[in-house]
Structures are given as structure tokens and as C-alpha cells.
Amino acid sequence: MSACAALIIGNEVLSAKIVDQNGPHLIARLREHGATLTTLQVVPDDVDAIVEALTLARKRARFVITSGGVGPTHDDVTVRAVALALGRRVVRLPEMVDILQRAHAGEQVPDAALRMAEAPEGSELIAMGDTRFPVLLCDRVFLLPGVPQYFRAQLEAVLPRIPPEPVTLQVLFVDLGEPELAPILDRVALALPHVAFGSYPVFEKDAGYRVKLTVEHRLVAEVSAAVGRLLAELPGGSIVRRG
Amino acid sequence: MSACAALIIGNEVLSAKIVDQNGPHLIARLREHGATLTTLQVVPDDVDAIVEALTLARKRARFVITSGGVGPTHDDVTVRAVALALGRRVVRLPEMVDILQRAHAGEQVPDAALRMAEAPEGSELIAMGDTRFPVLLCDRVFLLPGVPQYFRAQLEAVLPRIPPEPVTLQVLFVDLGEPELAPILDRVALALPHVAFGSYPVFEKDAGYRVKLTVEHRLVAEVSAAVGRLLAELPGGSIVRRG
Numbered sequence: 350m351s352a353c354a355a356l357i358i359g360n361e362v363l364s365a366k367i368v369d370q371n372g373p374h375l376i377a378r379l380r381e382h383g384a385t386l387t388t389l390q391v392v393p394d395d396v397d398a399i400v401e402a403l404t405l406a407r408k409r410a411r412f413v414i415t416s417g418g419v420g421p422t423h424d425d426v427t428v429r430a431v432a433l434a435l436g437r438r439v440v441r442l443p444e445m446v447d448i449l450q451r452a453h454a455g456e457q458v459p460d461a462a463l464r465m466a467e468a469p470e471g472s473e474l475i476a477m478g479d480t481r482f483p484v485l486l487c488d489r490v491f492l493l494p495g496v497p498q499y500f501r502a503q504l505e506a507v508l509p510r511i512p513p514e515p516v517t518l519q520v521l522f523v524d525l526g527e528p529e530l531a532p533i534l535d536r537v538a539l540a541l542p543h544v545a546f547g548s549y550p551v552f553e554k555d556a557g558y559r560v561k562l563t564v565e566h567r568l569v570a571e572v573s574a575a576v577g578r579l580l581a582e583l584p585g586g587s588i589v590r591r592g
Numbered sequence: 593m594s595a596c597a598a599l600i601i602g603n604e605v606l607s608a609k610i611v612d613q614n615g616p617h618l619i620a621r622l623r624e625h626g627a628t629l630t631t632l633q634v635v636p637d638d639v640d641a642i643v644e645a646l647t648l649a650r651k652r653a654r655f656v657i658t659s660g661g662v663g664p665t666h667d668d669v670t671v672r673a674v675a676l677a678l679g680r681r682v683v684r685l686p687e688m689v690d691i692l693q694r695a696h697a698g699e700q701v702p703d704a705a706l707r708m709a710e711a712p713e714g715s716e717l718i719a720m721g722d723t724r725f726p727v728l729l730c731d732r733v734f735l736l737p738g739v740p741q742y743f744r745a746q747l748e749a750v751l752p753r754i755p756p757e758p759v760t761l762q763v764l765f766v767d768l769g770e771p772e773l774a775p776i777l778d779r780v781a782l783a784l785p786h787v788a789f790g791s792y793p794v795f796e797k798d799a800g801y802r803v804k805l806t807v808e809h810r811l812v813a814e815v816s817a818a819v820g821r822l823l824a825e826l827p828g829g830s831i832v833r834r835g
Contacts, residue, residue, distance in 0.1 A: 360788065360790060363632065364623060365620050366806065376606065376611075380607060387606070388636070388641065391632040392631050398630070409641065420791075423777055423789070461772070461773075496793070530665065531664045531704030531707070535666040538667075546666065547604055547667060
């Protein structure tokens with residue numbers, strides 16, 4: 350299984366100072382990539398909160414992607430929190446110090462900037478082609494920056510490390526209310542517990558259907574069998590459209 | 593303290609079938625209301641995942657607002673999961689059965705629709721003026737529907753139950769790089785641990801400043817004192833603008 354979990358770290362998101370762009374972008378890109386996202390948590394710049402959230406995320410997913418809290422200021426506590434959650438010390442990575450020294454073109458690197466070289470012991474760096482900073486990776490936790498343009502660039506270097514699990518999806522648009530639909534769907538879902546069914550009512554009068562039903566599984570054959578079963582159980586003429 | 597936590601429940605959000613609108617709306621409205629949001633979790637329609645997320649949320653906040661998973665179909669497991677997390681039985685609320693019966697205008701209410709009357713034992717219903725369904729509340733957990741128009745309407749009935757804690761915010765726009773700023777900010781933040789400082793670098797060349805500094809506290813006097821201290825420590829001329 351290659352399920353992912355996400356941590357969006359930053360007081361600025363929770364306090365409505367900025368609208369998070371990284372969460373929605375990550376959700377969309379993981380879907381396109383074919384990876385399953387099991388949970389997304391938005392947490393403050395607080396070591397305890399991050400440790401707790403990461404511990405939960407690692408229980409729920411093989412890979413974790415974090416966004417934010419990796420800069421040089423006092424509120425950037427992600428590295429420290431991740432190290433704590435992984436039971437690792439924080440060390441200064443020599444490769445990262447080299448990168449910072451090159452970035453400062455021979456001048457003395459300020460102490461605060463050197464904080465950017467800190468990482469959980471045993472971390473790996475994934476080189477980026479065109480931007481300054483590599484992606485930090487430790488125990489299948491990817492630590493990405495919160496600034497959207499950098500987050501997006503680094504995410505593209507992360508995705509190849511996450512094996513995709515393509516999913517087959519079929520959609521039925523049904524002109525039946527959810528209360529009428531519910532017992533049928535319950536029956537089919539109970540008989541096929543490995544298939545994922547979704548039921549999404551629409552409330553616009555002119556939609557032409559009342560519920561959008563989704564059927565998902567890794568295997569095409571399983572989805573076809575489940576759709577066949579639904580077609581057999583639903584009243585004739587209740588399916589308006591398929592997608 | 594009147595901190596809130598949020599649970600956005602729904603496979604459809606995590607699998608990118610819909611873009612969540614309720615999370616961003618909730619974040620904005622809580623801020624306007626003057627309540628602190630300590631964490632927001634997006635979780636699947638899965639009882640274990642919801643129980644675990646709610647348990648964490650209740651540790652982190654006095655009030656919890658959930659969105660989604662309260663309809664009549666098999667994937668609507670929020671009521672069952674919340675009851676489990678609160679250690680309460682699921683019961684059918686007589687007041688809710690009455691409402692459903694009125695909604696069905698004398699006709700027999702289908703069994704599936706009656707699932708909408710289920711709630712954790714001891715739940716309270718907050719009447720809504722103009723819409724059919726009241727808000728379900730149990731042990732300071734508010735169970736809201738996932739459909740954005742209903743979520744928004746019910747949220748307005750929830751907010752008066754959450755005592756606001758207005759926050760004073762001052763913003764300094766600083767023309768200093770984060771590495772130069774970091775040691776100063778660290779020093780001030782360490783001396784005033786009760787004040788919340790935020791540091792947000794901008795990367796647009798023409799912004800006219802390099803870092804946006806935020807200073808927050810419940811009391812105006814604390815914010816003024818903290819800003820005064822920053823002004824004293826920052827190099828002359830580095831503050832471009834105040835807001």
C-alpha cells in the first residue's frame with residue numbers, strides 16, 4: 350500500500366491570515382498520480398501538536414508529506430517536531446551546509462540561515478534540478494516548504510518516490526432520493542465490502558438527477574461487477590446517465 | 593478558553609472528487625467571530641479514523657465542529673463514530689422523528705430517512721429559524737452537514753454558542769531578510785512567550801518589503817509593548833510600513 354497523509358503546518362492558515370493553497374494542490378496531484386490520501390491535518394507551529402499529528406499520520410499512511418515551518422525563524426519548528434516524532438536527533442547536514450555556502454557566494458553564512466541545514470539524523474536529500482533547496486526526506490516523511498511556489502516544485506520531485514495505485518472509477522447519476530436509494534446501496538455495499546461506494550446528493554432542482562453514485566476499486570472487473578449489481582437492484586429507469 | 597477544532601469528514605474531499613469549501617469558510621468565520629482554531633483534520637468516512645481524529649481534536653480544543661457524513665446512506669458514519677468517541681449509545685431522538693414526520697407530510701417516513709433522527713444519547717438540538725433540520729450538539733461537538741449551503745446556514749447557529757476571544761493584531765512590514773531578522777525575533781519571542789509572533793517572507797521582488805511580521809495577543813497593551821520592543825531592537829529604517 351502506498352497511502353499518503355498530509356500535514357499543513359502554520360498558524361497563518363488556522364488564523365485565516367492566508368488561505369491554504371498547498372492542501373488543495375496536494376489532494377489534486379496525489380489523485381492524478383494515483384496515490385491514496387488517507388488524512389490531511391492542518392496544525393499550528395507547535396512542537397507538541399506536530400508530534401501528535403505526525404504520529405497519527407504515520408499510523409494511517411506509509412508516506413507523509415508536510416508543508417511549512419522549515420524556515421530560519423523561531424516559529425519554524427517542523428524539523429525539531431518531526432525528529433522528535435521519529436525518535437531521531439536533530440543534526441546539521443554537511444551537504445546542506447555546502448548548498449547554503451554556495452548560495453551565500455563565499456560570504457559567511459549567518460547562524461540563522463544555517464538553521465536551514467538542520468534535519469533529523471539520517472535524513473536523505475532529494476536533489477532538485479532547477480531550484481536551490483533539495484527535498485528533505487526521513488523515514489518516508491517528506492518535509493516541504495510552505496511557500497506555494499516552492500511546495501509545488503518540490504512536490505513534483507516527491508511524487509516519483511510514491512508508487513501509484515491507479516483506481517478505476519465509475520459514476521452513476523440516479524434520479525432517486527437518498528432515502529429510497531439508501532437500503533439498496535447498503536445491501537450492495539455490505540455484499541461487496543472491498544469496493545468503495547460514494548453517494549452524493551445534489552440539491553439543485555435542474556440537475557436532472559438527484560444522487561451521484563461513485564463506485565471505485567483498483568480492479569476494473571470489480572468495479573464492473575459492482576455496477577452490474579447496482580443496475581440489477583435499482584428500479585428500472587432510475588439511472589439517468591453514466592460516467 | 594474557547595478554542596475550536598474542525599473535522600471535515602468525507603472520502604470525496606480526500607480523493608479530489610470535490611474541493612472542500614467548508615474548511616476555508618469555517619476558518620474565515622471563526623476568525624471573524626474571534627474564536628481560535630487549533631486544528632483542522634480532513635478524514636475519510638471511516639469510523640476508526642473519525643474516532644481517532646475526534647479524540648485528538650477534543651484534547652486540543654474545547655469545541656469541535658464536524659462537517660459531513662450525516663446523511664441516510666451507508667457511508668454516513670459520523671453519528672456512530674462521534675457516539676463511540678464520546679462513549680455514548682446511538683439513540684433515535686423523538687424531536688427529530690417529529691421533524692421528519694412533519695417533513696414527510698403525514699406519509700410514512702422511510703426507514704432510511706429515520707436514520708437522520710439518530711444521534712449520540714444526550715444530544716441537544718439547536719433549532720434553526722428557516723431551514724428544516726436543527727443542529728445536532730453533544731458534549732460540545734457540533735455535527736454539521738457536508739453540503740456547503742446547509743453547513744454555512746448551521747454554522748451561523750453554532751457561532752453564538754462559542755464565546756469569542758477577540759485578538760489584537762499588529763503588522764510590521766520589514767525590509768530585512770529572514771536570516772538577519774531571525775535572531776532578533778527569537779530574542780523578543782523568548783522574552784515575551786505569551787505573545788504570538790509570526791514571520792512571513794515574501795518572494796516578490798517588487799513588494800517593497802521582505803518579511804511581514806505579525807504580533808498578536810488578547811490585550812492591546814501586550815501587543816503595543818511587544819511592538820515597542822521590536823522597534824527598539826530592529827535596525828533603524830528597516831520598518832517600511834505598519835498595519
